[in-house]
Amino acid sequence: MNYYIVLVLFVLSPQVLMAADSFKIISSHSTAYQANQTLSADMVITLKSGESLTLQVKGKQRCTLQGPYKKPPYCPNMAQTIAALTPTQRSVNSKQAGLWMIDADQPGVTCYPVGQNLSLWRSKVRQVEQLSIQVQHSGKRISLPWSRGQTTLKWPSQQLPLTAGGSYLLMSAQRATLVSLQAMPDNLSGAGQKSQWMAQQGCQRQLDMIAADPQSKAQLAQ
Numbered sequence: 001m002n003y004y005i006v007l008v009l010f011v012l013s014p015q016v017l018m019a020a021d022s023f024k025i026i027s028s029h030s031t032a033y034q035a036n037q038t039l040s041a042d043m044v045i046t047l048k049s050g051e052s053l054t055l056q057v058k059g060k061q062r063c064t065l066q067g068p069y070k071k072p073p074y075c076p077n078m079a080q081t082i083a084a085l086t087p088t089q090r091s092v093n094s095k096q097a098g099l100w101m102i103d104a105d106q107p108g109v110t111c112y113p114v115g116q117n118l119s120l121w122r123s124k125v126r127q128v129e130q131l132s133i134q135v136q137h138s139g140k141r142i143s144l145p146w147s148r149g150q151t152t153l154k155w156p157s158q159q160l161p162l163t164a165g166g167s168y169l170l171m172s173a174q175r176a177t178l179v180s181l182q183a184m185p186d187n188l189s190g191a192g193q194k195s196q197w198m199a200q201q202g203c204q205r206q207l208d209m210i211a212a213d214p215q216s217k218a219q220l221a222q
Contacts, residue, residue, distance in 0.1 A: 023073045026054040029107045029178055030067075039073050046070045050177075052107045054202050064108050064202035097121035099209055099216045101152065102179055104131075104170050109180045111203035118155040118162065118181075120170070125149050129172045133160060136167040136178075146172075191221045 023039040030051040039045065039055070047053065047067030054064045055073055065073065097103040101121040102110045112118055122129070129146035131153070142160055146153050155162065164183035169176065182201040188194045191210070198207055209216040 023055040023057050026056050027180070028053055042072055044071060045073050050107060054109065063199065064204055066106065066108055066204070096209070097205070099206055099219050102155070102181070103205060104175060104177055104179075106205065107178045108205065109182055109202040111182045111184055111198045111201055111206060112162075113184045114164075114186055117157075119152040120146075120155060121152050122146070122175075124174070125151055127174070129174055132169075132171040134169040134171065135160070135163070136169060137163075191217060194220055 022041060025033055025035055025037045025039065028035050028037075030047055030053060032046065033039075033053055045053065045065060047065060047069040049068050051067040052064055053073075057063075098119075098121065100112050100116050101119050104120045104122045110118075120131075126148065128148045130143060131146050132141055132143045133156070134141040140160070142156060144153070144156060162181060162183070164181065167178060167180045169178050171177075182203065184194065184197065188197055195207060195210060206216075210220050211217075
């Protein structure tokens, strides 16, 4: 009887697999937590809307928690393939950034293939927005208009070439969003390898899209 109960818990609660792990904060976009801080697996993490933590477990696996969030830290098993990924509450819909777009409304990590032309995306388009993009490591800043009614804005690659692993602060009267960009190695083949790499970088929004949307999954496989 005891063996049966344990088996059921194992199937229903994959978090049990991670129960013995501790988590290290790689980057924090919350005043309550600091980079390099270690979290126990049973510690309840509280993040407000707009806050995020990038965690590392076992020295190699990474994931990003985004607020609102209030529960113990949990990173999915990185060995799972793209077919096993489960969409979160931010599943793909018509009012969401495309797969290779930077969501200017949400802080976090965006993965992209080398050579991909990136665009910024926003949900609210009723106002003209004067957007400032600041490179975190150098302080360089440029400003450009985001016209009323325009959902996307092409990344200004000539003025601000993309830096793999770089972080950028998107600022305007409507936002102050910190985003990080990770360039996908070109030696990855197939959706499985690419999705596992994306999971390690913490690109959860894009993984949600791939899991929920066949077109996004086909884009990844290209």
